[in-house]
Amino acid sequence: MRRILSLLALLLPLAAGAADTAQPAVDDPVLEKRVMALTAELRCLVCQNQSLADSHADLAVDLKNQVRAMMKEGRTDAEIKAFMTDRYGDFVLYRPPVKATTWLLWAGPFVLFAVALAALYGYIRRRRTATGEPGELTPEQHARARALLESGDAAEPR
Amino acid sequence: MNRYLIPLAIFAVLVVFLTIGLGLKPRDVPSPLIDKPAPAFTLKQLHEPTKQMSPADLKGKVWLLNVWGSWCVSCRQEHPLLVELAKTNIVPLVGLNWKDDPAAALKWLGDLGDPYTVSVVDPDGRVAIDYGVYGAPETYVIDRDGVIRYKHIGPISPDDLTGKILPIVKKLQG
DSSP: OHHHHHHHHHHHHHHHHHHHHTSOSSSOHHHHHHHHHHHTTBBOTTTSSSBTTTOOSHHHHHHHHHHHHHHHTTOOHHHHHHHHHHHHOGGGBSSOOOSTTTHHHHHHHHHHHHHHHHHHHHHHHHHHHHTTOOOOOOHHHHHHHHHHHHHSOSOOOO | OHHHHHHHHHHHHHHHHHHHHHHOOTTOOOOTTTTSBOOOOOEEBSSOTTOEEOGGGGTTSOEEEEEEOTTOHHHHHHHHHHHHHHHHTSSOEEEEEESOOHHHHHHHHHHHOOOOSEEEEETTSHHHHHTTOOSSOEEEEEOTTSBEEEEEESOOOHHHIIIIIHHHHHHHHO
8 A cells, every 4th residue: 555655656746747837838819819810920031931920930039029029018919910021021921912023923824814714715716617507597597497387298297 | 837836836835934933043033222321220240239220320421231240150151251352352241140149240250350340230120121131142233322333132242342343333433
């Protein structure tokens, strides 16, 4: 019995350790959520295809700290984004602003779609005329058809 | 005729776009700071921590700002070239020692030679952020009025120096 108790006592520090890790990692979860939301929109320039929020690069950590510090100072998200683009350019934004240098980026897919639609329309029209789909009959053709139908010696369709 | 011309035209456009894309270096992000005043700072000097330096001290001179760290492998690659440049005395070279241990930085300069007119330390990287630094080495050409005129990203090759950086420096020096 005594032995079991002492073994259990050995486990006590483990329980204490577990209780420690369950505590929230940051002192201000609301601020941290805002930091993560904004940095998810910003590109890490070191790894380029990762957001600042995801990246563990040294610079990304520094920039996240910078964002956090600016938020604590009460700066708005727009001000922080301007701070970043002033230094690193529009490239840091995953959603670049619409302007002269980016219109191709924004309009490109729609322009391509319009071109594809126009091409498809043209193709279908051309195919219809090429296969000679029945259109309107001329008055002479109408007359001839009527004559044929009324003459009676046309072969009965089975 | 038309049915061959159109796919050919589409193919040609694709080739043009892809060729341009191949030539671009995604690492080289254009800096919005070109033709803007160099961000001010006041930092401690590496060799004499009691002294400080700021860009205003160099007003009236064309100078280079080189961002480096003893932890940075590419900096080691360009270093001999900087040492050579320093010997020519063409242009003052300021070293921004980025997120480094001063002792390691001093040892590095002692071992490999010190090309810098003056070295300043940016231990937390705050000044580097103002300059839009995202990887060392980076080199800025700053004119007499303290305006950034050119930024070179990555190690400087002899071709970069003689073909790009020095011509810009000479033009600015007038």
